[in-house]
Amino acid sequence: MFLLYHWAMSFSIGIIGLPNVGKSTIFKALTKKEVKIAPRAFTTIDPNIGKVAVPDKRLQDLSAIIRPEKTTSTTIEFVDIAGLVKGAHKGEGLGNQFLAQIKNCDAVIQIVRIFDKPEIENVLGEINPEKEIEVVNVELLMKDLETLQNAVSKMKKKKEVKKNEILEKIKDQISQGSLVSEIDLTDKEKMEIKEYQLLTTKPIIYILNTNSRTEFSKPLFNHLLINLKDEEGFLDLSDQEKKELGFQSQLDKIILACYNILDLITFFTVAGGKEVRAWTITKNSEIKEAGNKVHSDFKDKFIRAEVISCDELALSASWTKAKEKGLVKTVGRDYKVKDGDVIEFKI
Ligand SMILES: Nc1nc2c(ncn2[C@@H]2O[C@H](COP(=O)(O)OP(=O)(O)O)[C@@H](O)[C@H]2O)c(=O)[nH]1
Ligand SMILES: [Mg+2]
Structure with missing residues (x-):
């Protein structure tokens, strides 16, 4: 606890x-x-x-x-x-x-x-x-x-x-x-x-x-x-x-x-375009830990997430365009978060 x-x-x-x-x-x-x-x-x-x-x-x-x-x-x-x-x-x-x-x-x-x-x-x-x-x-x-x-x-x-x-x-x-x-x-x-x-x-x-x-x-x-x-x-x-x-x-x-x-890295969430937010997590953390930070009641519900590096997203100019280009990856619970990842969690 x-x-x-x-x-x-x-x-x-x-x-x-x-x-x-x-x-x-x-x-x-x-x-x-x-x-x-x-x-x-x-x-x-x-x-x-x-x-x-x-x-x-x-x-x-x-x-x-x-x-x-x-x-x-x-x-x-x-x-x-x-x-x-x-x-x-x-x-x-x-x-x-x-x-x-x-x-x-x-x-x-x-x-x-x-x-x-x-x-x-x-x-x-x-x-x-x-x-x-x-x-x-x-x-x-x-x-x-x-x-x-x-x-x-x-x-x-x-x-x-x-x-x-x-x-x-x-x-x-x-x-x-x-x-x-x-x-x-x-x-x-x-x-x-x-x-x-x-x-x-x-x-x-x-x-x-x-x-x-x-x-x-x-x-x-x-x-x-x-x-x-x-x-x-x-x-x-x-x-x-x-x-x-x-x-x-x-x-x-x-x-x-x-x-x-402290060996910390940053990942970002965009909340479907409503709020862009930076989060801190320890290096080498699994994505489900990131999910727990963002959604405190997440633990058992986490299934997958969409991930793109912020650099690639910046180059694509929008989430939709990045997706069309195939730059947004779908990852499962064993994915390790990287510094600069932009993550959309899916329940
Ligand atoms: N000349 C000088 N005085 C300083 C410096 N840093 C702090 N002081 C002064 O030292 C005193 C104590 O500072 P403070 O930050 O309260 O120290 P603390 O006891 O470590 O919290 C204050 O009067 C500060 O203005 C510095 O870099 N140069
Ligand atoms: Mg003091």
Whole structure:
């Protein structure tokens, strides 16, 4: 039941990091929501949650051909989680509560402060991205360790020997500082630990929050270098004004990076010409999963669907013409959805 509910929702990205690194600033820039941004630690306690449209030129192109009453983007959800500090896993700075909020996210973005501004308290005391990442990792790892310890106690009571072996193996490696995502695990082992939603299994993107005065050239896995203050400052300007000022926003890049790290693809529906809509699904999903997203009560009724790639549809100029040319394929329930597929489900 939980899974079904989850499928119906957007994929969710948690924004994490130390206090005063720019988490609420990026959240505001992405979601265009008014949130409290203040140069003090712990301004954010309840998480701010916002849905963001995934930018996709193909959706606009499809809309131009189909001319529907309504065009709907697919969305991804961002969660602005309060700042973590050293000792968060022990409850320091309400940290335990914040760590728990990360559990529900599919991936995380860690904001790392490399902007230098003496007026804004720097909890780390220095600009040191490696150390900053390390501090946050330690908290995530300690929380995972605690989760596993509890799981081991439970499994011991239940005499689940096999499962305990797996949990102990992971626990050992975590104690030595490995993130769970870095540990070599079989698919079966991965399945066995899924239920614990361990924090360090989640894919992570680092955003180094820079200003023009700080340079950072060391390569770091999966990172984007962005001036979040500028993103926020230029938010209200039109595209034309941004162009004149030579400002190129990187917000779309962030959204797409999240999409990629989660192995997500987009398919489209046209609802017989009424609504053109983009949907998010995991790569390699079977078409019946796509059907379940679009029609929540679909599962047993799915028989077949008509599919065409959005590029081919664009070239044909209309669904009818594409069909006449034989470009619309009829597929059954074992078809795997491809990025850019336009799908009409048939019951
Ligand atoms: N100079 C500078 N200040 C920033 C930047 N990003 C955030 N700030 C400021 O740092 C303070 C804390 O930012 P906030 O987004 O609330 O941090 P959070 O605690 O991580 O949510 C605010 O006063 C922001 O205006 C940046 O890139 N450059
Ligand atoms: Mg904040």
